[in-house]
Amino acid sequence: MPEQALGSVPRHVAIVMDGNGRWAKKRHMPRFVGHKQGVDTVLKTVRACADRGIEYLTVFAFSSENWKRPHEEVSGLMELMLVAASKYLGRLAEDGVRIRIIGDRSHLSDKLRGAWNEAESRTRHNNRITLSVAFNYGGRWDIVQACRQAIRDGVPEHELDEARLGRYMALNYAPDPDLFIRTGGEVRISNFLLWQTAYAELFFTPCLWPEFDATELDAALTAYARRDRRFGMVKDAQSDGAQH
Ligand code: IPE
Ligand code: IPE
Ligand code: MG
Numbered sequence: 001m002p003e004q005a006l007g008s009v010p011r012h013v014a015i016v017m018d019g020n021g022r023w024a025k026k027r028h029m030p031r032f033v034g035h036k037q038g039v040d041t042v043l044k045t046v047r048a049c050a051d052r053g054i055e056y057l058t059v060f061a062f063s064s065e066n067w068k069r070p071h072e073e074v075s076g077l078m079e080l081m082l083v084a085a086s087k088y089l090g091r092l093a094e095d096g097v098r099i100r101i102i103g104d105r106s107h108l109s110d111k112l113r114g115a116w117n118e119a120e121s122r123t124r125h126n127n128r129i130t131l132s133v134a135f136n137y138g139g140r141w142d143i144v145q146a147c148r149q150a151i152r153d154g155v156p157e158h159e160l161d162e163a164r165l166g167r168y169m170a171l172n173y174a175p176d177p178d179l180f181i182r183t184g185g186e187v188r189i190s191n192f193l194l195w196q197t198a199y200a201e202l203f204f205t206p207c208l209w210p211e212f213d214a215t216e217l218d219a220a221l222t223a224y225a226r227r228d229r230r231f232g233m234v235k236d237a238q239s240d241g242a243q244h
Pocket of ligand 2: 016018060061063186
């Protein structure tokens with residue numbers, strides 16, 4: 001697994017894109033309009049992240065729990081994913097974006113699975129930035145599916161440690177997120193990357209996702225650059241050691 005970023009630009013940014021519904025409501029429009037606008041924000045954000053040297057962007061598009069929403073909203077989101085895949089794939093591919101989809105694909109339509117397979121295979125050699133879209137994803141689901149795969153592979157109990165299990169997690173091709181952003185004002189994880197965010201820096205903003213832009217991204221990056229990441233260590237251990 002690649003090393004985590006210690007410098008001031010995060011290698012991996014993960015975003016809970018929340019607030020689409022409220023954005024639409026404020027404008028007296030159906031929630032779906034907010035979701036549609038949210039897709040455009042993803043496109044702009046991928047570019048902005050790539051321009052700033054961020055290597056991995058992972059966005060939460062549909063959670064395991066979002067099935068509990070009204071049927072029309074769920075089917076609208078499925079349809080939107082399909083449309084977005086065909087509408088934007090060319091542009092993302094040209095921009096050097098490698099696309100990965102993480103989440104449980106088992107109960108999704110063949111059409112959607114087909115579109116994603118195409119997006120992943122068409123962009124697999126791109127290396128400007130990796131965009132991972134978490135769809136029908138849950139952090140708990142991820143841990144359980146990793147355990148199941150390890151058992152299926154016959155990994156002996158005494159060999160199963162964090163590194164080994166980590167290789168079965170959905171984001172096994174990426175370093176752990178350095179910066180976790182949530183828009184929309186809620187201060188919670190909502191079952192996003194539970195395993196992978198063990199040491200991520202958290203940033204919460206009231207900005208609704210459709211309004212998220214380069215200025216908001218830079219505010220999060222500035223806050224991140226000021227954080228003191230210790231990973232459980234004592235910051236001035238070296239100078240302490242020198243004194244004694
Ligand atoms: C996030 O926006 C997008 C999805 C969960 C699909 P919301 O739809 O949760 O928007 P709010 O939180 O109701 O404003
Ligand atoms: C989290 O947002 C999921 C996504 C952004 C896809 P929610 O709107 O579903 O989260 P809760 O219900 O407020 O926790
Ligand atoms: Mg929400």
